[in-house]
Structures are given as structure tokens and as C-alpha cells.
Amino acid sequence: QEASVKLGNSVKRTMVVAQQLYEGNFEIPDYSGGLITYMRTDSVVLAEQALTQAQEVISNEYGIKFGLKEPRFFKNRSANAQEAHEAIRPVDLSLKPSTVKEHLSADQFRLYSLVWKRTLASQMAAAEIARTTLKIEAGVTKECLFVAKGQRVVFPGFLQAYTEGLEGSSPAAGEKDMILPKVEKDQQLQLKKLNLEQLFTKPPPRYTEASLVKKMESEGIGRPSTYAPTISTIQDRGYVEVTPEKQLKPTSIGEVVTDFLTDHFAEIVNLGFTAKIERNLDRIANGEEKWVEMMGNFYQPFHQRVVEKGESVTRAEVIKRRELGSDPESGKPVSVSIGRYGPMVQIGTHEDEEKPRFASLPGNLNLNEVTFEEAMECFALPRTLGNYENGEQIIVNNGRYGPYVKLGKKFFSLPKGDDPLNTDLAQAMEIIREGLEKKAKSTIHDFGDILVLEGRYGAYIKSGRKNYKIPKGVDPESLDEAACHKIIVEAPPPKGYKGEKNKIAKKRTA
Template sequence: MKNLVIVESPAKAKTISKFLGKEYTVMASMGHVRDLPKSKLGFDPENNFEPKYLISTDKKKVITDLKKQINKDTTIYLAADEDREGEAIAWHLIPALKIEKNPLKRIVFHEITKDAILEAINNPREVNQHLVDAQQARRILDRAVGYELSPLLWKKVRYGLSAGRVQSVAVRIIVDRENEINAFIPEEFWKIKSEFSNPELKSELAKIDGKAKKVRNEGEAKEIEASINQGNFELFDIEEKDSNRNPAAPFTTSTLQQEASRKLGYSVKQTMIIAQQLYEGNVGNIPGHTGGLITYMRTDSLNLSKVATSAAKEVIEAEYGKEYSLNKPRVYKSKAKGAQEAHEAIRPVNLALKPSDIKAFVDNAQYKLYSLIWKRTLATQMAAAKIANTTYKINAGKDKEFEFQTKGQRIVFAGFMKAYTEGSDNPESALDSTEKILPTIKVGTILNLEKLDLEQNFTKPPARYTEASLVKKLEGEGIGRPSTYAPTISTIQAREYVVKTEDKKLAPTPTGEIVNSFLVDHFPHIVDLGFTARVEEEFDEIADGKIAWQQVMQEFYGDFKKTINEKEESVNKEDYLQIREIGTDPKSGKPMSARVGRFGPFVQIGTKDDEEKPKFVAIPDHLNMDTITLEEALFLFTLPRVVGQDSSGEDIKANIGRFGPYLQVKSTYFSLKTDDPYTIELPRALEVIKEISEAKEKATIKVFEKEKIQILIGQYGPYIKQGRKNFKIPKGVEAEDLTLEQTLEIIAKDPKSKGTARKTPAKRTTAKKKAPAKKTTAKKTTTKKPAAKKTDK
């Protein structure tokens, strides 16, 4: 009997195959093998939301290759990841491979080590249908939102836009923050700081008449300065407090993404790619170690196994000493909504494998992320740090009405801080873990004022989100789960609803803002944080077997579909026209604007109300209508341009058309694949024309001009071309020997030729309909446009 183990990725297959004997074959499914069809809704609302899954086009070869390894006696181990998505992948493999009658075993593991794999092989289970149903609910609900809402956006806002259940909420969070920033009115306040000499000391005004009060303006600051000048600074009290500081919890997906962003500058997507490599063991050959380096990286659990905490204790005592270890393991409880506590946190599979041990065998990014995980895991099982906090309280002012304070701290026992301290989104709090030693001064000492600073400040608006702080917000609101954070944040940037600023903050684009306005105005529940979080809780209930997934769809879909139909009629497109004023054309004095039309984004000079027809030009791929400048827009109007003349004295023109940039000589066109029509010079233009002409000549075997028939050489060999139609040449027929009569006979016998006269109008209409999509897809109005039917998480 043969055993086939099916995992998700080739890297994982390669690693696992090292642990199993020759009687096992390990292969990869390359993720999901079945999905809802791209061009249809993909489920039947009239038949209890029955999904219509198809084998994905790009997975047909994978399925064929897997089937070659299977006979009726083959035992199949479905070893996809241990989360809901992995459970669904395993479930879809069964009908895709038609292995319902084979011995089937579902195995899971949270680390890729020999012990873990053998343990999984020896303890298989059934596919968990509740987990599968939770994934189906997410997929089908997301498809419903994406498929139904996106076409409405096309009609009412802009062609090619899309909406998604989680992505749209993420955009709303960013737009709401931007609105807060724009509405923010700064308030003035003053800080009053003093510097002393002999001994050197700095302090800041903390209280007035025993209470914390803001100094609101310069007048108040000057009054305080006048009073201070009439008195002395006297140290009247020293307050000392000892405190214990505990380490941060072990890494979950969310906290790893946040910390890798703060400390390593990695994007959320980058972190997950590197973590996947570490999990799968996709690294160099490390002496004495085989397999993955960390446990499964999609988790919201804070649990550490007994094996991990025991190993941590050994390493801590060896590296730092017994006083740094704990008598019993420290346990953390998750505050995340719907956390899967049965899983483990992210940790090294072998804590004895120090970062220095692997440095020579992994790339720098892998080394840095492993180091972060190793240090954090150790720190969770180390003793608390003991901090001595000291506050010097200093009287000042004519009537000693002002209290200045100086704070210092001394680390009495470093504890976990020897290994690791958590980063922060607030730069000022980074100083919290550093020592600040105060000079020894006795109570009653009159301090020698060196300098008094009156410092004007203004309150600051809330900060824009970073990728890390957005993940924190999504998790805190209960929106999404570990597997969704990275794709959600990647999607909203890829669609150009959100851009990353120079300081790595997330800001909405005008497109993001207008899509958000449309959804808030007409589908407020879709972008409501509470609604989205409740849906996540319902997915959790499905996973626990408490409710059926169809029930969730029934509660959502009816009202949603009804609203879609209503908005088709009631929403006025004029309310969401995307016209962005750029400036004024210096030649004509007419307004210049960026707009979106049938074939994508363009720049227009003038308006339809002018006597002269407006001029317009397409916006090329490398520019965006949301950000194009007046200078860039004016430059676009330099096309068409005459590059020079060919050897016959004919003008060579460069231009951009519906299907991209091209050169034109009389009525002949030459597509520009890599050259810029704005900058191409005559020598290069002549080269392009020569290359394309020679290629056409080489590809042409015969031409029957009167009948507009060509016999050409294509990618798959010779063929006949008449107009827009291509015809196969029968086997055994030499293309070079074909006469006109034989060619016409081949065309007549081809099925495409039957009923041509009747079918031609329909085909022409279809071609015309497809043309705009082709053009708009090429343009980056927001980004590469997905089909409206595609689901967006």
C-alpha cells in the first residue's frame, strides 16, 4: 500500500519528505485547488446558498499530477495547515481528486519537525466539517459582497472599482482617521522647563497650586516666569517607589506583525512571507537541525506548550543564570475576540537553537525575524524586571505655588529586559526602558537656576495609522482573523484606495475616499465596525458547530440584495463623479481636469460647455489621476509627436491609443512594448519599426491580398488568418504548398465559417463590449482591476 501526503507548498513538501520513509510520497496542492467560478455569483440563493465549486484553471495540472500518484489502495494524508483555510483546502481535495473511497486521514501539526510530523501521522482525525463550513461562510459572504457591490460601484462611481467586506472597513478606518486629522483644531499650550547647575539637573512644571493645570498661552507663561524670578527653587520632597515590570506576551500573528514593523521596518506582508519560510524550513542546511524553525505563524493564541516552557527555562539558566528563570511557567490569557486557545503562540521549535547558531545559514531578513521571535519567547519565561523610580519635587515661585518635577529610574534587576523589551508606536515611550540616574541631592537644597525655558507647543492631531497600528485596530475591534490581516492591508494598497506616505503612514487616496463615501451613504452596515465584528463572531459559532453557515447567509443576503436593487434605481451617478481639478492650461486659459471615462482615466482641457470641443489625452499606467500634477498633465498633451522621418521621408509619429503606446507610419502601426512614446528618439524608433517589420515578414508564409487571407507562422505553428479569424491547417498539409483554392476549402470546412453571415453582427457587438474592459484594465485608475465578480476579503 502506498501513502500520499498532500501539503500546501513545495517547500513544506521538501522539508516533510526528509522525515518520512520511502513508503510515503509528499506532494503539494499549491494552496486551494477549487474555488467559486470567477465569472458568476458562484452560489444559488434559491437553493440554500449551494456553492458551485470548480477546479481552478491554474490547478488542473496539479490535480493531474496528484492523481498519477493515487490508486484505489493509496492511503491519503491531507496535511494542509491547521486553520480554517487549511481545513477547507483538505476538504476540497477530496472531490477534486475523486478520492472519496480511498482511506483518508486528516493530519495537523503546528511545527514542522520530525517528532511533530510522526505524531501527526500516528494520530490522524477526520476532516472537521464545522471548520470547513466557517471558511465556506466567509468565502460565500465575501463573494456576495464583492460580486453584488462591485458592479454597482462601476455604474455609479467608476469603472473597475471593487468593494470587499473586510477591505472596505479597513479603508473606512483610515478615512475616518484622516477626517479626524482634517477637522482637528490645534490648541496652544506652554511647557516651562528649568535647568540647574552644580549639580546638573533638568525639571519641568508639573503642578500649579497643587493641581495639574495647562499653561494656555504666552501671557500665563510670562506671569509664571515673573513669579519664579521672585523666589527660589527648593527640593522639598523625594518620592521613591519600586515597581515590577512583566514581559509582553508571546507572539501572535498580530503582535508579530506589529513588532516586526516597529523594530525591523517590515511590512505586514513581508513579515508573513519571512515567517512562512521559517515555519516551512525554507532555509539553508543548519548543522544538527532539520525542519522548520518556528511554529505555525497564523495564530491568535498566547499558549506555550510545556515542552516550550521547559526548554526556555533551560536556555535562560544557561544564558543568564538561575535568578533570571521562573519557578513555574508564566501563563498568558488572550484578550482577542474569538482567539483559538487550543493552538500555540509563535515560538522557535527549538529554543536551544540560538540566533547566532543559524546566522550563517539563513538570509538576513530570516535571521532578524527569528531573533525577534527567539528573544520574545525567552523573555516571556524570565523573571520580572525590578525598577526603582525616583521623583524629585521642587518648589518655585514667589509663594512656592509651582511644583517642578524631575523623574529618574534605576534598574535594580533587569530580569527579562536582559533579553528583550517590547517596542512602541509612540517614540517617547521608547525611553521607558532606559535608565535615567538622578544626582544625589538632599531635601531642602536650594537649586542654582541656570536657565528657564518658556516653550510654546500645540496639541497634535491623532496620528495616521501605520500597517502595524492598523492591524492592532482591526484585532481590537474583532475584525478579521490572523489569516486576513496581511491580505487585507495588501489589497487596499494594491487597489490604490490607500497609499503609504514617506514616513510609512497609511493615507486614503481620493478614490479611497469617494468609494468610502458611497458605501457609508448607501451601505452603512457593510462598513460598520460592529456589524463586521459580529459576522466574525458568527463565523466562530459556525466553527464551534453552534449554528449552520446557511443561516448566516440567509440573515444577510435577502436585505443586502434588496438594497442593491433599490440603489440601482435611486443613486445618482452625478453625486459621485470623479473629476479632479488640476489647474489651468497656460495656452488657452481653460481648466484642466483629471477624469475617468469609458476607456479609463484621462486629462481634459476645457469643458463640454465650451464652444470648442475639449481636448483630452489618456493617463498612462505610471501616473494616477489622484496624484497627477499640472506639469505632468501638460506633458501628456505633447502627443502625438513626430519623432522624425523614415528613409522614404514619411513622418514617424509616436502616440498612445486604446491599446497602449505605438508608432505610426502612414496607416501602419507598430506597438511599443517597452519604449516611452514621449521620449523615444528617431534611431530607436527606426529599430522598433525594422524589428517588427522583419518579425512580420518572417511570420508570413503567403498572402492572398484580394481575399485578405494570410498564411502565417504562430506560436503553435502555421495557420490561416482571414480578417480577425484564425483557422487551423490540417495535419499533413504543408503550409508553403497551399493554393488559394485549397485555403478557401479549409476555411469553408472550419466550424467557425458555418453561419458566418448570421453570426457576424453578434460577434462584432461582443468585440465592442470587450474593448473598454481591455483598455481600462491596462490603466491604473486605482490599480489592476479585478473582475467585479471576484470576492475581496
Template structure:
């Protein structure tokens, strides 16, 4: 869109093809409407023009309408005629903008729907329904997509007269089920938010990105599908924070924020009116709602081997199944759900299948045990202390020993190809994405620009690895932990440290005043205790209060 706005070279220099695109306006300039009506009359006929120009108004509140609607700078630049100067993406976007702009100033489409009852017996009949387009109107230019909705294309019916005998060619029996409404796409979600007055044009993108970033939903065929964590959060909020997820509450708060932005209200009363009851409700839920009530653990049955309950629940890293409970002597056994499995649909048999991992496959030629399992980063093979990621088509539950050996061999070949030079002492020069580098275990070091893998010596490499080793950071962490672990000074310790001060002043009273003087470095709690003790032994109230 930015490229179309800034300009495309059509042979005689860059030409801006569309108007400013960062706008929510649906209004068109008068000269643009006049050009569109002239173009439609010339290309499609005068009968395709409405009696008066069509005017549109936005339904969005606080819409950015400083500019007119996104439209072609000239409808005379037909997409097909300039296609050779555009990339495929540029062409498709320009075609969409051009078609919608032209169609919005054309007449409605007229479609006739006809139903015919075919008498088979005196007590029954068949019905055929069809539709014919009497006048395509704007459909001659643009027909909006139906967003994955399954719509049967109705065949046009031939001319028929009442009482006419129709020849029967075939009877086809079909069954239809009532289907739920399609799930939201980005476009339909934004449209629904507009209808309820939730959000503003400037916040729609952040709403959608938050849903995806927190993994409340996932996108499947351009549709939002709720995840297990999304269902749990939704249920928790609707049960415990009902008034705050209500459509009217959100829309009303949006209106108040709009009034604040326009200077019609001050923000303090609005925020106070929201925060006081909300804060109390949060404190109440913190005291009364248990974690187990929120995570929606569902018992699936009993494990046939141990007789312990098998349940599915939500954890820190996603949904998992569990054999046993925390009350048992033995610790429960856990297994993560596989990709595509849902908490509310997993069965006992499917859950028990998950505990077959890690699955032993055999041994390598060197005698290392091979096993398949699923980790935090996906399915993998393990042989000895080494790991190999499984490919997309490999399943850890069904992968064979032969396939495992093949993947291990490919991994070894890949690792060898990365080694440029082995310097010894566990130091190697490896190929990296940004060039060769040194590696010694998990420690990596850059190779200086004045050195090459061929000329670098072992001593130089050892020095570079030593520099890259985070020894100083570890020392800092250790000293910090030691400082944190150091016990707080007690009253006795304070008294012990202050004994030299008593040599200067023999009287007890002076010693007390001096004690209060030297307590500045001690923490507040210790100082108060020492001060209390000192005041308890003194015969008069000390004049100096710097210690307290």
C-alpha cells in the same frame, strides 16, 4: 521560519530550532516552561522569576491552536552562541523568537517616574520629569519596538533634596504640538481587527492583500496610507451602506459563520437573512446614486486663459484634473496627477502646472522634435515616432534639452547593442532575455534550436515571421464579427425560405403545418412570430407544436 523548523546544521547534523510555526496559539508546553524557568534562574537570577509560571490565552476567535506557541525547541541554544551557523535573516528571526519566549516567563519591569518643580519666581516654576528603572525585569532580555511612535527619551534626574538650590546652566525653549495617532502597520491593523472581532487568523493576510491589490492603501515606512480611491470607496460605503460596514455587523456575521463551520447553524437562513435586504439596498442605490455623486469632483477655480472651471476628480485610471465640462462645445482637457499628489490637497496653481505637458524641448540633430510628457507607464521623451523613458531622478517638467539628447543617445546605443544581425526587409535578429530572436516590427519569432544567428538566411527568417504572424486569429475574429453583424431572419425571410416546402403540399393547411415543422433552426423570437402568423392564417389549431 520554515528553514529553522526543518533544521539547521549546527556541526553535528540538522537540528530543528523552533516549533511548528503555522499556529496562532500562545500556550507553552509544561516541559518548555520548566526549562525556561531553570534557564532564567541560572542566567538572570531567581529574583527575575515570577512566583508561578505565566499562562497566556489567545484573544483571537477560531485560532489555530492544535500546536503550542512558536518557541525555540530549547532555550539553552542562545542566539549569539549559534550565530555562526545561521544566515543574517535566520539569526534575526531566531533571536526574536528566543527573546520573546524567554521574556514572557520573567517578572514585570519596575520604573520610577519623578517630577521636580524648580521655583524661578514666586509666581512661576519650571518642571523637570525623568524616569529611572528600578528593576528591568523582562527588559533585560527584550524590549518591544514602538512602531515609529515619537517618544522622547527622558534623561535620569540626579539625586535632589527639597529646598536645594540648583545652578542654572541654560534655558532651551521648545514647542510641542499634539500629534494624531500613528497610522496602522500590518501588526497594529491585525491587533485592532482582533479587538473588534473582525476577520479570523486565516483571513487576516487576505484582508491586507486585498487592500493593497485594489490600491485602497499604499505602504510608506511600513505604514498603511489611504489612497484617493481608498478615500472615495470608504466615503461611499459609510454613507450608503452604513449598516454593512459597521463593526458590530461584521463581527456578528463572523460569529454566525463560525457557528456554521461548527455545524451549529445551517447556512441557508443566514445567507437569506443577509441577502434579501442587501439586494434591495443595492437596487435602490443603483437607481438613485449618480456617478458624479460618488467621484467627489472638487472645483479648484477658473483657468485664467479660457475662463473655464478647473476641477479634480477620479477616473478609470486614477485621479486627474480637468479644464471645462462635458456641457461645453469644446471637449474638456485632462491631465493626470503626479505621483504623490492627493485629490484633497491639490491647488489651482499645481493643477494648471500639469497642463504644460507635453512640453517641447527642441530638436535632435536629425531635425526630430523632442517633447517630454507623462504616459500610462510613467514620464517619457518622444522624438519622432520613438519613445524614451525618463530616469527616476528626471522630471518631465524640468528636464533640459541637453539631458534629453543624452537619454536619446543612450537609448540608441542600447538598441544597437541589442541588434545581433540585420537581415534586411525589416527583419532583425535581436538579443533577448531568453536568447536571440527574430523581430519584424511588433511581430517576434523564435529561432529554431538547429539554427544560429549566423547561419539563418533571409528566406528562413521570412518563413518564421510568416508563421508567427497571427493571420488565422484575425480571420477568425473577422468571421465572428461578420456572423454577429448578420441580421436576424425576419418573418418574410422565413416565409421565403419555406416556399419550396409549399410545392410538396398544395393545401394551405398543410403548408402551415409544414412551416411549423421547419422552424427549428430559427431563433426563439423569430419562431414565435412566425408561428403566430401561421396560426392566424390557419383555420384550425395546428397539431404539431415542435416549432413553439
């Protein structure tokens, strides 16, 4: 949660980086092994060794007055906290972030710094903050009451090392509150200026990844090892999308899936039921219940319900088609629904002699809110914008994975938020140029049917649809076509694979 709020990382990215810090494999002088303890835990208990070392580091870094005479102990708030491991902490607190910075990636350094600072802060003296509230009465009969609040830090304590992130806070959230002037009780004040401001009640904000994890914790759903996979899954399946504000916004597909599950499997997606299953799993882990009996009680009625719904629920019930009006040219009905590849607009029905016309609904249009006019505009795609520098046509369209620009057989995604209906030739050409430049930079060698590419996690070989690791110690720049052939042929097959040995992809051109 804190990495999401403070660092802006997704929960998935945080767990990947934490795993790297746990495994180690860093070339740090006079040190080997992982930098942090096991991360899939919600325990808040620190080992005695860590408590002792924390006081030594605090005294050296911040001074004796910032330390504690006796260690501070915490109790787990959750009755079912995973206490097989201690709290997440640096393995060696004497390894300051500045010491290991040059040996870590940017993400690794930021996360290690966060863990290091939070661990020390948990064993530092409390902060002393003086808070002041002024109540000012105004008006002939003192009918108006104005309130001003301010605070100042008397002694920073643990704040010297770490300030906790605030969900939805502004960039200025970490700044000090204003310092109030010194006034006496019943003192007469002169009004210099009066500002009027109208405020409206705002609905609760959408969940972010961090606040969703917090909600799951409070409801007793999931465990540290399942939070990241759960949140990643709903994004990977297109049930939610992340807004520029890092909020999780449900998509049309997500709303349809949710409606289907709550209509037909209400007891399964009930929060209370999920929390109950979690408690049962804890009982099994503690040896208080047998897993075979527990799974039997759940699975048999669940399987029966799946069979019944499979026979009784129709496709029409699931897609929940929404009629918008009639096509002015043909008079046929215009509707929106969920198709095989996502939200779509349809003119006509399957009962008509002519096949219905279909168009993808852009991601910025919601299935339940799209208007007739917006839906009809979708049939203006694909649009031919003109020709590129090489004479090939430039086409803009909306596809299964969002809006894109097409040049010959090459596809380039439109930036998030761009509308294919409003994209002009100049914008499309710029997108193509940037895409071609990016691809050229990632290509180390091009042997036609074999490519040596620079990827997110390093260089690799691509042959057809398969990717192959380049052996450790081999310089990608030094590879020729024969060396690539050798790596492909000698590459070990995927685990559990029983098919043919690796082959070189066939050339697609003469």
C-alpha cells in the same frame, strides 16, 4: 505588529517569512523541519514542553536568577482568540539564532531572532526599575512647578533578552532615561539656565500597518489569517499608499471608494456589523449556528441592495467632479475627478463640440486639495527634455502607474517624490543609466525572444509575457537557447489550465 515596529517589515512580508520559517526546508546540520510553530494564531498559550525547555535555555544563556521557579501562564484577552494552535514560538528553543544564522536569509534570521527572544522573555523574571519624580517649586509665591522624571534599571530581568518596540518611537527610545541627581526634600536649588519651548497639540498620527492591526484587534475585526491580506489588498488596489514614515495615507481613489461605500452601503462597512459577522463565524465554527442560514440572512438583502444601487447610482455621483475654474485660453471649465486610470484633470465637458482635454493628476496632489494653478501645470506634460547618448529623445510624463522617463520604447519610473514638471535632462539621464545598468545585471542570457533573468526569488526564463521556473539543480549560467526551449516546452501548465501546450514566443523583429 512587533515585526512591523521592530524590523520595519510590512505585514505581508512578515507572513511570507514566517511561512518560510514554519515550513523549514533549511540545510541545518542534525536538524530537519520547521523552525517556528504555526503563525496564523493569536493564542498566548505555550506547550508544557516549551515551558520546560525555556527555563533550561534561560539558565544557560542568562543565569538562574533570570528564570522562574514556576512557569508563567497567560490568558487570551480576546474572547474569540484562535486557540486551535499554541502561541507562535520556536519549535526547538535550544536552536539559538546565532546557531542557524548562516543557514537563513537576513529577513528569516531577524524574524526568528525576534520570536526566539520574545518567547524566552515571556518566561523570564520581571524587571526591577526604580522610578523617581522630582517636583521643584519656583517663584516668589511658588507659583511655578517644574517636574523631572528619571528611572534606572535595578535588575534587568526579561529586558536582558528583549525590549518591546514602541510605535512611533525615536531612535533614542531604547536608551535609558536620564539619571537624576540625589536631592533632599525641601532642599534649595540654584537656577543655572531656563529654556522656553512652545508646544502645539498634534493630531493623532496616521495608522501604520502595526497600529492598524492593533485597531482591528480591538474592534473585533479580522483574524490572524486575514490581517495581512486585508492590509495588502488596500495597498494593491491603490486605496492607501505608504509614506516614508511607514504611515498609511489614503489616496484620492481610496477617498472616493470610501465615500461611495459609506453613502450607499453604510450598514455593511460599519465596524459593528463586521464584528458581528466575525462573532457569527465563530458561532458556526463552534457548531452553535448553521452557515447556510447565516449566509442567507446576510446575502439576500445585500444582493437586493447591490441591484438597486446599480440601477439608481449614476457615474457623476461616484466620481464627484470638483470644479476649479476656467481655462484662460478657451474659457472652458477646468475640473478634477476620478477617471478610469485614477485621478485626472479635465478641460471642457463631453457636451462640447471638441473633445475634452485630459491629464493625469500626480500622486503628490490630492483630489480635494489641488489648486487651479497646480491642475493647469499638469497639461505641461509630456515634456521633451533632450536626447540621450544614442540620439533617442528623452520624454518625461505622468502615467497610470506614476511619473516616468521614456527613452524610445523603454520606460523608467521616477523616484518616489520626484516631480515630472521639475525633472531636468541631467536627472533623467541618470535615471535611465541606473535603469539600464540594473536591467543588464539581471540579464544572464539574451537569446532575443527568450531571456534568462535573475529575479527576486532566483533565476528564471522569460518568453514573451510568460515566466518559467528553471529546474532545481540546473545552473542558469550553463543554459543555451536549445536548453531553454526544452524547459519551456516541458514546463507543466498552470493548475486548471486547459489551453494549448507551451509555445515559444514569436520573434518581434526580423
